[in-house]
Amino acid sequence: MLYQTQSCIIQTAVQSIRFECCDIVDQDRHNPTSINESQPRTPDQVEDPPPVFSIEAQATCNYMRALPTTRIIGGSAARRGEFPWVAMLLKNGAYHCVCNIMDHNHCLTAAHCFAETTPFDAYEVIAGKYTYDVNEVEAGQHRIPVTTYIVHEAFNSDRKENDLAMVRLSRSLTWSSYILPACLPSVEVQLPLFCVVAGWGEIQGGRTPEALMKVEVQAYDSDRCLQVFSGTASAELSRYVNQNTICAANGLLGGKDACRGDSGGPIMCVQLTKSGAAAYFLFGTVSNGNQCAQPGEPGVYMDVRDYLAWIQRVILTSR
Structure with a gap:
């Protein structure tokens, strides 16, 4: 990376x-200046x-x-847990790309991560993941099969124009300290x-x-x-x-x-x-x-x- x-x-x-x-x-x-680090605050109501x-x-x-x-x-x-919206996209059980959690059922990633000949069920998402080892099960992680993905309709693989795809998960994520939407x-x-x-x-x-x-x-x-x-x-x-x-x-x-x-x-x-x-x-x-x-x-x-x-x-x- x-x-x-x-x-x-x-x-x-x-x-x-x-x-x-x-x-x-x-x-x-x-021209950034130096100031008291305590100013950013937690919202009054999260x-x-x-x-x-x-x-x-x-x-x-x-x-x-x-x-x-x-x-x-x-x-x-x-x-x-520093970036709880960042998730792994797997292909055939191996790490493949990164995706970004949008809501309980969707993640945003790059269109070029997908090959037309690869079936949907070859892909999975691991949310709440920290280590690179996909076989290491971490507390709070969700490993969920992909039910479908939608590549941007104007994606141009040659020029990488509109290089976006939306992944839909087969079941919903549960929010936690390690899993939140972007x-x-x-x-x-x-x-x-x-x-x-x-x-x-x-x-x-x-x-x-x-x-x-x-x-x-x-x-x-x-x-x-x-x-x-x-x-x-x-x-x-x-x-x-x-x-x-x-x-x-x-x-x-x-x-x-x-x-x-x-x-x-x-x-x-x-x-x-x-x-x-x-x-x-x-x-x-x-x-x-x-x-x-x-x-x-x-x-x-x-x-x-x-x-x-x-x-x-x-x-x-x-x-």
């Missing part, structure tokens, strides 16, 4: 999170996720209990400067990780991505970047990225909920990139904000 060249965690002031999420309008003017999926409820996100308190420099293992940003919310990618894909040296990994990256909208990386990235970058994508990288330095096995996984950015608490919101899903963590080569992600209507329609019509 995540390639990294460093491995440390730096405590950061939460006001800089507030500043990044609410006040930034130009990434070039970003609610259960709604029984029926709705974009409005996911954007309000009063049910999120895992609050971000640190900035990640380099890469590291996530804490168990918060989704509103369409008008601006992309923050720093975000986090998580998954079980390859780490440095082509190894598989022992557990779910996370890494902080800098995020770019599509126009800014092409502007910043046009002189360093492969010629194929413009083939994959469009108005429905975002990019992420460690600036031009490389060393931090999603990698093989992270497809469908989340890029998550901190936002304040309407109750004033800081929470991770799912801004995108891993689609593709040129090798892993190469200098001047960003990863490309589907921009979830552009697919909110599709997500809601597919979930509500596949019940």
Whole structure:
């Protein structure tokens, strides 16, 4: 999954999170400052996720209990339960891709994770999973067969356009500290400067990780991505970047990225909920990139904000 060249965690002031999420309008003017870390707070009333999926409820996100308190420099293992919406997608009993829990019965992932010739029953989802070993049964995990999946109707496998798919589970998930749906940003919310990618894909040296990994990256909208990386990235970058994508990288330095096995996984950015608490919101899903963590080569992600209507329609019509 995540390639990294460093491995440390730096405590950061939460006001800089507030500043990044609410006040930034130009990434070039970003200048985080240091403040009291106690400011982000738990919502006054933490609610259960709604029984029926709705974009409005996911954007309000009063049910999120895992609050971000640190900035990640380099890469590291996530804490168990830190990202309770992140789940494993298995194919023929082996780890295959990452998916993101939307509601009791649906997970969002990448369209390219599915092959037309593979039957639905070859796929399973493990929610509440932490370690890479799919045969290690962890307390609170749910391993559920996939009953069907819906690939975006405009998916182009050659250009990776509309690289999204919705997985429907054969039975419902039960919410817990380790299993919750993702918060989704509103369409008008601006992309923050720093975000986090998580998954079980390859780490440095082509190894598989022992557990779910996370890494902080800098995020770019599509126009800014092409502007910043046009002189360093492969010629194929413009083939994959469009108005429905975002990019992420460690600036031009490389060393931090999603990698093989992270497809469908989340890029998550901190936002304040309407109750004033800081929470991770799912801004995108891993689609593709040129090798892993190469200098001047960003990863490309589907921009979830552009697919909110599709997500809601597919979930509500596949019940």
